[in-house]
Amino acid sequence: MAPQQPVPNTVLDPLDITILPKPFKNPNWKPAARRNKNLKQILQEANRAQAALLNPPAPAADAPAAAAAAPSQAAPKPPTIVGATFTNIESAPSLHPARAHWCDITGLPARYTDPKTKLRYADKEVYKAIGNLPPGNAEGYLELRGANIILK
Numbered sequence: 001m002a003p004q005q006p007v008p009n010t011v012l013d014p015l016d017i018t019i020l021p022k023p024f025k026n027p028n029w030k031p032a033a034r035r036n037k038n039l040k041q042i043l044q045e046a047n048r049a050q051a052a053l054l055n056p057p058a059p060a061a062d063a064p065a066a067a068a069a070a071p072s073q074a075a076p077k078p079p080t081i082v083g084a085t086f087t088n089i090e091s092a093p094s095l096h097p098a099r100a101h102w103c104d105i106t107g108l109p110a111r112y113t114d115p116k117t118k119l120r121y122a123d124k125e126v127y128k129a130i131g132n133l134p135p136g137n138a139e140g141y142l143e144l145r146g147a148n149i150i151l152k
Contacts, residue, residue, distance in 0.1 A: 104141045105129060118142060 037045075103110040103122040110120035114130050117138035121127050130138070142148040 104145055118147065120145075 099109060101110045101113075101120050102108070103126060104119045105126050106122055108122040110122050112122075112127070113120050114127065117130060117133075119130050119138055119141055121130055139148055
């Protein structure tokens with residue numbers, strides 16, 4: 001069989017916008033040659049910026065004269081940074097109490113505990129879902145939370 005030729009449609013052909021020129025597209029446009037930086041590069045730049053702020057570069061012309069004038073003077077130590085920075089995430093523990101109970105099914109804050117399965121739940125829809133769980137699935141949820149009981 002020979003391939004079929006498309007039948008021209010007199011109603012739709014004048015409305016076809018795919019054949020019209022698109023003046024909003026610039027034919028000479030090319031994407032920028034900028035590449036994304038990874039975390040290591042970002043941290044190195046931040047460290048260099050901090051070091052530049054803490055240790056400003058000495059003038060190059062006066063450096064040999066100053067070193068010859070006072071050879072016994074050692075270079076001052078850079079001050080240590082205390083507190084949280086971009087590269088140091090150590091900080092004091094939070095004084096806000098941690099939320100202790102989360103829903104075992106949805107992960108939302110849980111206000112209730114099912115007395116039969118000991119699963120924590122957030123609302124009545126989750127309670128209905130807990131009631132429809134097949135036997136043994138409640139123990140799987142408790143195992144994920146680390147509250148399962150293993151009898152030997």
